[in-house]
Amino acid sequence: MSLTPQDITRIANLARLELDAPHAERMLQQLNGFFDIVEQMNAVDTKGVEPLAHPTAVMERVALRLRDDVASEPNQREANQQSAPAVERGLFLVPKVIE
Amino acid sequence: MSHPSLHQLGVAELAVQLAAREVSSIEVTRHLLARAQAHQDLGAYLALNEEAALAQAQAADARLAAGERTPLLGVPLAHKDIFVTRDLPTTAGSKMLEGYRSPFDATVVAKLADAGMVNLGKLNCDEFAMGSGNDNSAYAPAHNPWDRSRIPGGSSGGSAAAVAARLVPAATGTDTGGSIRQPASLTGITGIKPTYGRCSRYGMVAFASSLDQAGPMARSALDCALLLSAMAGPDLDRDSTSLDHPAEDFATPLIASNSGAVSAYSESDGGQKSFKNLQGLRIGLPKEFFGDGCAPGVQAAVRAALAEFEKLGATLVDISLPRTELSIPVYYIIAPAEASSNLSRFDGVKFGHRAKQYTDLADMYKKSRAEGFGPEVQKRIMIGTYVLSHGYYDAYYLKAQQIRRLIAQDFQQAFTQCDVIAGPVSPTVAWKIGEKSDDPVANYLADIYTLSTSLAGLPGMSIPAGFGEHGMPVGLQLIGNYFKEAQLLGVAHQFQLATDWHTRAPAEFQT
Numbered sequence: 001m002s003l004t005p006q007d008i009t010r011i012a013n014l015a016r017l018e019l020d021a022p023h024a025e026r027m028l029q030q031l032n033g034f035f036d037i038v039e040q041m042n043a044v045d046t047k048g049v050e051p052l053a054h055p056t057a058v059m060e061r062v063a064l065r066l067r068d069d070v071a072s073e074p075n076q077r078e079a080n081q082q083s084a085p086a087v088e089r090g091l092f093l094v095p096k097v098i099e
Numbered sequence: 100m101s102h103p104s105l106h107q108l109g110v111a112e113l114a115v116q117l118a119a120r121e122v123s124s125i126e127v128t129r130h131l132l133a134r135a136q137a138h139q140d141l142g143a144y145l146a147l148n149e150e151a152a153l154a155q156a157q158a159a160d161a162r163l164a165a166g167e168r169t170p171l172l173g174v175p176l177a178h179k180d181i182f183v184t185r186d187l188p189t190t191a192g193s194k195m196l197e198g199y200r201s202p203f204d205a206t207v208v209a210k211l212a213d214a215g216m217v218n219l220g221k222l223n224c225d226e227f228a229m230g231s232g233n234d235n236s237a238y239a240p241a242h243n244p245w246d247r248s249r250i251p252g253g254s255s256g257g258s259a260a261a262v263a264a265r266l267v268p269a270a271t272g273t274d275t276g277g278s279i280r281q282p283a284s285l286t287g288i289t290g291i292k293p294t295y296g297r298c299s300r301y302g303m304v305a306f307a308s309s310l311d312q313a314g315p316m317a318r319s320a321l322d323c324a325l326l327l328s329a330m331a332g333p334d335l336d337r338d339s340t341s342l343d344h345p346a347e348d349f350a351t352p353l354i355a356s357n358s359g360a361v362s363a364y365s366e367s368d369g370g371q372k373s374f375k376n377l378q379g380l381r382i383g384l385p386k387e388f389f390g391d392g393c394a395p396g397v398q399a400a401v402r403a404a405l406a407e408f409e410k411l412g413a414t415l416v417d418i419s420l421p422r423t424e425l426s427i428p429v430y431y432i433i434a435p436a437e438a439s440s441n442l443s444r445f446d447g448v449k450f451g452h453r454a455k456q457y458t459d460l461a462d463m464y465k466k467s468r469a470e471g472f473g474p475e476v477q478k479r480i481m482i483g484t485y486v487l488s489h490g491y492y493d494a495y496y497l498k499a500q501q502i503r504r505l506i507a508q509d510f511q512q513a514f515t516q517c518d519v520i521a522g523p524v525s526p527t528v529a530w531k532i533g534e535k536s537d538d539p540v541a542n543y544l545a546d547i548y549t550l551s552t553s554l555a556g557l558p559g560m561s562i563p564a565g566f567g568e569h570g571m572p573v574g575l576q577l578i579g580n581y582f583k584e585a586q587l588l589g590v591a592h593q594f595q596l597a598t599d600w601h602t603r604a605p606a607e608f609q610t
Binding site: 012030036042051053062065067076083094095 | 482555
């Protein structure tokens with residue numbers, strides 16, 4: 001299979017990336033080059049194989065845990081906002097989304 | 100009094116001299132900061148921590164003067180710029196994070212600081228740790244100290260270059276698909292990626308969360324053991340994938356084995372085999388790692404190292420990891436899928452780059468991300484978004500996860516026949532900067548020997564094994580079963596007691 005320019009436009013929109021025409025063209029070539037090496041996966045029989053999302057799932061005696069649902073960190077609003085592009089009175093500023 | 104050779108000391112040697120008060124931490128720190136300045140053209144450092152490092156060194160000297168003796172007290176290191184630090188900016192090698200200041204230190208950074216180490220600065224890396232050559236850094240490529248026209252490997256390329264050029268005795272790295280082992284191999288140093296989950300990921304800028312793992316890079320297995328002892332350990336409240344597995348002292352057993360006492364390995368320590376020498380050790384050689392794709396010079400160096408292991412008493416066993424080639428598409432689907440999710444946080448709102456001109460919120464997201472991310476990162480976000488999108492999820496993402504399980508099972512099958520697995524780290528020596536930049540998959544194919552270990556979450560390391568094509572360093576990869584870091588380090592240490600490849604430095608950086 002091969003991706004089309006329309007696929008690139010659709011994926012770029014989902015990924016929230018602006019791609020101009022030359023970049024989109026290059027991306028199309030790169031992705032098609034990559035998916036050529038993906039085809040070999042189709043030949044593998046994976047019927048009944050449980051997907052492995054996380055390597056800890058195959059380690060013995062390892063169980064992932066949940067911690068108690070309580071705040072564990074102090075309030076660090078100012079420190080957390082020191083690298084924000086636009087802040088006013090402790091709030092993050094974004095373009096207007098509701099008219 | 101100046102010590103022109105202070106930079107030649109590794110972690111263990113420095114620790115001995117610091118403890119004996121033969122040198123002070125401030126002397127070493129000053130010397131290495133000056134050396135870093137003098138070699139800025141290597142591109143190893145992205146930021147130097149001059150003032151804070153001197154203060155940390157002074158504090159370490161005071162503790163030493165008061166009689167405190169801990170193994171890493173006063174020893175300098177530097178961090179891959181993927182670990183967030185309060186003292187210094189954190190960029191992850193990306194324009195997206197230019198000028199970013201973290202309000203906290205990564206757990207690994209905090210643990211090494213608690214151990215008394217002095218942080219000299221932040222080291223170059225591929226953007227968001229995506230790359231095999233450090234040429235995806237948004238700032239500058241790092242150069243290989245053995246030949247500046249060549250890449251130092253990646254993504255922990257700045258870490259590798261700094262250690263190989265004797266700018267620093269040790270550095271942190273992270274490994275998602277080989278990013279500690281491959282640069283260690285290509286620059287002739289030692290690096291270990293522990294079992295997934297042994298080092299906390301808290302404060303590591305996330306690339307692929309089910310794969311990312313921190314580890315040390317240094318000149319010897321012993322030096323790595325000293326650092327890993329301080330880095331590893333549970334961080335249960337802050338990293339949900341941190342394993343509840345106690346920290347270990349990896350260094351003391353290695354030092355104890357220096358006496359040359361010969362005895363077969365024992366199972367006395369609760370199933371964790373410790374090797375006093377290598378009598379009885381079975382080393383598995385996957386036939387898929389020794390095919391035509393591996394350069395002759397690399398094969399020759401690896402074979403010679405394996406012959407050395409035989410002399411030390413080890414037995415070589417032929418094994419198979421039949422899905423080695425499949426690890427490339429499987430990894431390059433799973434890692435970008437996780438990356439596309441992790442990197443969605445970069446939206447130009449809470450931190451990171453925001454475009455100057457935009458029409459509305461969606462346009463702000465798209466422009467900020469297009470301007471802030473480099474080409475390789477954008478490509479992986481696109482791959483990840485596609486394989487997770489409706490209609491393609493089962494065919495790509497789920498299928499890759501199924502094969503991931505088969506790959507993990509292949510290793511368990513192999514470990515019924517051997518104790519450790521060995522082979523090359525990279526199919527070639529370090530290539531020329533820019534040589535692979537036009538080919539969309541050439542870099543990916545070169546990761547063939549490191550990806551499967553990462554997919555399975557196993558510990559792996561690279562140790563210097565000689566030189567291959569163009570006189571460039573070649574690393575030997577050692578892969579162990581889960582939690583067998585002590586065994587891997589022990590095996591590597593025995594090799595390094597018998598050989599001197601790990602002591603070699605590029606001519607320009609020897610004195």
